[in-house]
Amino acid sequence: MxxxxxxxxxxxxxxxxxxxxKRKRYVPKGVSNGVPTFADTxxxxxxxxxxxxxxxxxxxxIGTINVGHCHPKVTQALKEQADRFIHxxxxxxxxxxxxxxxxxxxxxxxxxxxxxxxxxxxGAEAVENAVKIARKYTKRQGIVSFKRGYHGRTLMTMTxxxxxxxxxxxxxxxxxxxxxxxxxxxxxxxxxxxEADYDEYVLQEFxxxxxxxxxxxxxxxxxxxPVQGEGGFIVPSKRFVQGVYELCQSHGILFVADxxxxxFTRTGRYFAIEHFGVVPDLITVxxxxxxxxxxxxxxxxxxxxxxxxxxxxxxxxxxxxLGCAAALAVLDVIEEENLNxxxxxxxxxxxxxxxxxxxxxxxxxxxxxxxxxCALEVVKDKASKEPHKALTSAxxxxxxxxxxxxxxxxxxxxxxxxxxxxxxxxxxxxxGLSIIEESIAAAVAKQxxxxxx
Numbered sequence: 001m002x003x004x005x006x007x008x009x010x011x012x013x014x015x016x017x018x019x020x021x022k023r024k025r026y027v028p029k030g031v032s033n034g035v036p037t038f039a040d041t042x043x044x045x046x047x048x049x050x051x052x053x054x055x056x057x058x059x060x061x062i063g064t065i066n067v068g069h070c071h072p073k074v075t076q077a078l079k080e081q082a083d084r085f086i087h088x089x090x091x092x093x094x095x096x097x098x099x100x101x102x103x104x105x106x107x108x109x110x111x112x113x114x115x116x117x118x119x120x121x122x123g124a125e126a127v128e129n130a131v132k133i134a135r136k137y138t139k140r141q142g143i144v145s146f147k148r149g150y151h152g153r154t155l156m157t158m159t160x161x162x163x164x165x166x167x168x169x170x171x172x173x174x175x176x177x178x179x180x181x182x183x184x185x186x187x188x189x190x191x192x193x194x195e196a197d198y199d200e201y202v203l204q205e206f207x208x209x210x211x212x213x214x215x216x217x218x219x220x221x222x223x224x225x226p227v228q229g230e231g232g233f234i235v236p237s238k239r240f241v242q243g244v245y246e247l248c249q250s251h252g253i254l255f256v257a258d259x260x261x262x263x264f265t266r267t268g269r270y271f272a273i274e275h276f277g278v279v280p281d282l283i284t285v286x287x288x289x290x291x292x293x294x295x296x297x298x299x300x301x302x303x304x305x306x307x308x309x310x311x312x313x314x315x316x317x318x319x320x321x322l323g324c325a326a327a328l329a330v331l332d333v334i335e336e337e338n339l340n341x342x343x344x345x346x347x348x349x350x351x352x353x354x355x356x357x358x359x360x361x362x363x364x365x366x367x368x369x370x371x372x373x374c375a376l377e378v379v380k381d382k383a384s385k386e387p388h389k390a391l392t393s394a395x396x397x398x399x400x401x402x403x404x405x406x407x408x409x410x411x412x413x414x415x416x417x418x419x420x421x422x423x424x425x426x427x428x429x430x431x432g433l434s435i436i437e438e439s440i441a442a443a444v445a446k447q448x449x450x451x452x453x
Contacts, residue, residue: 002427003431004046004054004056004403004427004428004431005054005055005056005402005403005404005431005432005435006053006054006403007053007054007055007401007402007403008051008052008053009051009052009053011035011036011037011053011400011401012036012037012051013037013049013050013051013052013053014051015038015050015051016036016037016038016049016050016051019038019050020036020038032166034059034396034400034405034406034407035055035400035405037049037050037051037053038050040052042057042069042070043068043069043070044068044069044070044071044421044423044424044425044428045057045068045069045420045421045423045424045425045428046069046428047069047405053403054403055400055403055404055405056403056404056405056420056424056428056431056432056435057069057405057420057421058399058404058405058406058407058418058419058420058432058436059405059406059407059419059420060288060419060420060421061292062261062287062407062419063229063261063266063287063288063419064287064288064290064291064292065288065291065292065421066264066265066266066288066291066330066334066339066421066422066423067288067291067330067333067334067337067339067421067422067423068291068421068422068423068424069292069421071291071329071330071333071423073329073332073333074291074293074326074329074330074333076329077325077326077328077329078293078322078325078326078329080325081097081321081322081325082322084321085321086321086322087317087320087321087322088321089316089317090119090314090318090319091311091314095321095324097321097324097325097328098119098319098321098324100324100328101117101119101319101324101327101328101331102116102117102119104328104331105117105285105297105299106299108270108271108331109270109271109283109299110271110273110274110278110279110280110283111279111280111301113279113301113302114301114302114303115299115300115301115302115305116299116300116301116302116305116306117297117298117299117300117305118133118297118298118305118313118314118318118319119295119296119297119318119319119323119324120295120296120297120298120314120315120318120319121294121295121296121315121317121318121320121323122152122286122294122296123151123152123260123261123284123286123287123296124151124152124153124154124157125154125296125315125318126260126284126285126286126296126297126298127151127152127156127157127160127223127258127260127284128152128154128156128157129298129313130221130223130256130282130284130298130300131143131156131220131221131223132308132312132313133282133298133300133304133305133307133308133313134220134221134254134256134281134282134304135220135221136307136308136312137220137254137303137304137307138220138221138252138253138254140217140218140219140220141177141218141220142177142178142179142214142215142218142219142220143160143177143178143179143219143220143221143223144178144179144180144181144214144219144221144222144223144253145160145161145162145178145179145180145181145222145223145224146162146180146181146182146183146224146225146228147162147180147181147182147183148162148163148183148185148228148230148231148232148234148411149161149162149180149183149223149224149225149228149231149258150162150163150167150225150228150229150230150231151223151258153167155174155175156175156178158171158174159174159175159178160178160223161230162180162231162411163230163231163411177218179209179213179214179219181206181209181213181222182202182205182206182209183202183224183228183231183234183236184198184199184202184234184236184237184240185232185234186198186234186237187365187366187368187377187385188385195237196239199237199239199240199243202240203239203240203243203244203247206243206244206247207247210247210251216247216251216252216253217251217252219251219253220253220254221253221254221255221256221281221282222244222248222253222254222255222256223256223257223258223284224241224244224255224256224257224258225257225258225259225261225262226241226257226258226259226262226267226271226272226273226275226276227261227262227267227272227370227373229260229261229262229409229417230409230410231409231410231411232375232377232409232410232411232415232417233368233369233373233374233375233409233415233417234368235368235369235370236276238275238276238277241273241276241278242276242277242278245278254281254282254304255278255280255281255282256280256281256282256283256284257271257272257273257278257280257282257283257284258284259271259272259273259283259284259285260284260285260286260287260296261287261373261419262373263283263285263286263287263288263289264285264287264288264289264330264334265288265334265339265340265342265343265422266288266343266371266372266373266419266422267343267347267370267371267372267373268340268341268343268344268347268370268371268372269340269371270334270340271283272370272371272373275370280300281300281301281304282298282299282300282301282304282305283298283299283300284296284297284298285297285298285299288330289327289330290323290326290327290330291326291327291329291330292326293320293322293323293326293327294317294320294323295319295320295323295324295326295327297319333423337423339422339423342422342423343371343372343422344371344372346371346372346420346422346424346429347369347370347371347372347373347374349429349430349433350369350372350374350418350429350433351367351368351369351374353433353436353437354367354369354374354375354376355367357376357436357437357440358376361440361444362381362382363378363379363380363381363388363391363440363444364376364377364378364379364440365377365378365379365382365385372418372419372420372422373417373419374417374418375409375415375416375417375418376415376416377410377414377415378391378392378395378414378415378416379414387410387412387413387414388414389412389413389414391414391443391444391447392408392413392414392415392416393408393413394443394446394447395416395436395439395440395443396408396416396439397443398438398439398440398442398443399435399436399439402435402438402439403435404432404435404436404439406418406436407419416436420432
C-alpha cells in the first residue's frame with residue numbers, strides 16, 4: 001500500500017526554520033499556529049511543506065476545505081472569474097455570481113418559505129449581521145448564545161463566545177445584552193441520569209433562564225451551533241434542539257443556526273440543522289462554502305432579511321466575485337461527487353476506529369460525532385473524567401511528527417477533532433487514522449516513562 005505522509009526532516013525543517021525566525025520577528029505571537037512549518041503546495045487531502053515533507057490533512061484549515069485543497073473545479077472557476085474581473089463592489093456595480101449563489105442557497109436551505117441571502121467575508125461577520133438583522137426585525141436587543149459556544153473574535157461574537165482563554169481574556173469590556181444559556185454535554189451529565197432525563201433537565205434550565213436571566217420579550221434571537229465546534233464537537237439531541245426551537249417560537253424569538261463549521265456537507269447534509277427537524281429563521285454560513293476563499297453569508301426568511309433599508313447591510317468586499325465563483329463551484333462538487341453520502345461513510349469509519357480506541361485506552365473518555373465531524377475526548381482516566389490538556393497536546397504533536405495535521409477543541413482543550421476533506425481517499429483516511437493510533441500509543445508511553453522517572 002502506498003504511503004501518503006512523508007516527514008523527511010525534523011520539524012521545523014531548514015527552510016521552515018528560516019521562515020519561523022522571520023515569523024517571530026514580524027508577526028505577533030497572538031496569531032497562533034499548529035505544526036511548526038509552512039505550506040508550499042496542497043491538493044485534495046495532502047499538504048506539502050517548504051522542506052518537502054508531506055502531511056495528511058485532518059484539520060482542513062479548521063473545517064474550511066471540505067471539497068479538498070485546490071479542487072480543479074474551484075481553481076478553474078477562480079481563474080475564469082479573475083480573467084473577467086476581480087472586484088467591482090456589489091454596492092457599486094452588481095454581478096451575476098452573487099445572484100446565482102443567493103438563488104442556489106435559498107433553494108438548498110431548509111424550509112419551503114421564501115428566503116433571501118446576504119453575503120459577507122468571514123464567519124464572524126455573518127454572525128454579527130445575523131444579530132443586526134434579528135434586532136432590526138424584532139425591535140429587541142437581547143441575544144442568547146450557549147455555554148461552550150463559539151461564534152468568532154470580533155467584539156460582538158467574542159462576547160457570544162464562551163471560552164475565556166485565549167479568545168476573550170483581557171479584551172473586554174464586552175458588548176451588552178448578550179446572555180449564555182445551558183447546552184447539554186452528555187458525557188458529563190450527572191451520574192445515573194439517562195440522556196432523555198438529562199435533556200428535560202437542561203430544557204427546564206433553559207426555561208428558568210428565560211425567567212431568571214433574560215426576559216423573553218427582550219430577546220431578539222437565540223443562536224445555536226447544531227454541533228458545537230470549538231466547544232468540543234458536542235452533538236445535542238433532537239429533543240433538545242426542538243425544545244429550544246419551540247420555546248423560541250412561543251416567545252417570538254428568532255432561531256439562528258450557526259452553520260459556519262457544520263455546513264456544506266461536513267455532517268452528511270448541506271446544513272447540520274437538517275438532522276434535527278428544525279427550520280431556522282436565519283442560518284449563518286462560511287468556511288467550506290468557499291473552499292478557502294473568504295466568503296460568508298446569512299440565509300433567512302425573506303420578511304426578516306428584507307427589513308433593513310438600503311446601505312444598512314454589506315461591506316466593501318462582501319460577497320466578492322471570487323468568493324461567489326468559488327462557492328458556486330463548491331456546490332457543484334458536492335452534488336456531482338455526492339459528498340453528503342461520502343461524509344456519512346467517512347464518519348462511520350472514523351467513529352468505528354475511535355470507539356475501539358475508547359475501549360482500549362483509559363485516557364480516551366468518549367468518541368462522538370455526527371457525519372464526518374468526529375472527536376475523541378482525552379481524560380486522565382475514565383473514572384474521574386478529568387480533562388487532560390497536556391496529553392491531548394502531546395498526541396497532536398506526535399501526529400505532526402508522523403505527517404498528520406490535527407486540531408484540538410473543547411473548553412479545556414482536551415478534545416481531538418477531525419475535519420479532513422470529504423474528498424479524502426479511503427487509503428489516505430486509513431493511514432491518517434493509523435497515525436492517530438500510533439500517536440496516542442507514543443504519547444501515553446512517554447507519559448508513563450515520565451511518571452516512572
